[in-house]
Amino acid sequence: MSLIKDTLFASPIESVSSFKFDSAVVNVFADMIQRSVPGYQTIIYAIGLVADRYAKEHTVCYDLGCSLGAATLSMRHQISTQHCKIIAVDNSPDMLRQFKKTLDEDDGHQEVDVVCADIRDVPIKNASVVVLNFTLQFILVEDRYDFLQKIYQGLMPGGVLILSEKLRFEDQRQQSLQTDLHHLFKKSQGYSDLEISQKRSALENVLIAETFVEHQQRLQSVGFSSVEVWFQYFNFASIVALK
Ligand code: GEK
Numbered sequence: 001m002s003l004i005k006d007t008l009f010a011s012p013i014e015s016v017s018s019f020k021f022d023s024a025v026v027n028v029f030a031d032m033i034q035r036s037v038p039g040y041q042t043i044i045y046a047i048g049l050v051a052d053r054y055a056k057e058h059t060v061c062y063d064l065g066c067s068l069g070a071a072t073l074s075m076r077h078q079i080s081t082q083h084c085k086i087i088a089v090d091n092s093p094d095m096l097r098q099f100k101k102t103l104d105e106d107d108g109h110q111e112v113d114v115v116c117a118d119i120r121d122v123p124i125k126n127a128s129v130v131v132l133n134f135t136l137q138f139i140l141v142e143d144r145y146d147f148l149q150k151i152y153q154g155l156m157p158g159g160v161l162i163l164s165e166k167l168r169f170e171d172q173r174q175q176s177l178q179t180d181l182h183h184l185f186k187k188s189q190g191y192s193d194l195e196i197s198q199k200r201s202a203l204e205n206v207l208i209a210e211t212f213v214e215h216q217q218r219l220q221s222v223g224f225s226s227v228e229v230w231f232q233y234f235n236f237a238s239i240v241a242l243k
Contacts, residue, residue, distance in 0.1 A: 003031040021092035029068055035189035039233035043164055047071045048078030051129045054160040055079045059128035063088040064119040065135025069099040076108035089115045089122050120147050124154025133164045137207045149222040155243045164238040168209040178235040185234065215239060
């Protein structure tokens, strides 16, 4: 499938409104996320590898904030255990409409349930794997503890949470260095300075990044016994948390 190029922020916009996962974004999303998140494809592939190691027969793997289902498809094609269901959740009907079309043409063998809901409202039960791939950052900071506690409680002992996030840095020099490096990455992917700055305005107050230590401490306080970064590329990181 050829990607539709993301040009949503290419022309000057008089007043940039808050970023929404609507049909305009959905049409260009696959291109947008690859050119905006350094290491995105590597993370997607590795989610399948990690899921294959942790997925157990007759358990559930959750992909929360699944968008077009990239992590779900990676798990679906790499989990070798039989009878392991994947539940993919997003609250954008436009995203899920597109994802279901892809699923119709996909030949993976694991069962996939696609659920349109707020991930804070979805019960997590009998989980061996939970994926939050660049989704927690869109949840209100004050809701994050209870939400992660629910995930911890729904995971079986020995289960894994894969949490990928844009990071913030306490040290201001580090924050500006990593932000600059990310912008250079986006420029190398063909985005102009105008696109980068208009997108940043749209995401302000929508995407709230935290430091690795904030994530680690919260995950440990809900009960995860081990929390480590397995991948980082500038200010984008992926964490594995073990129950
Ligand atoms: C990927 N994981 O390609 N409930 C449900 N969905 C939500 C909520 C919520 N409260 N808030 C945001 N979303 C994907 C990429 S994108 C990341 C995830 C990005 C959904 C939102 O609709 C969008 O589809 C997704 O979370 C975030 O591996 O665009 O930077």
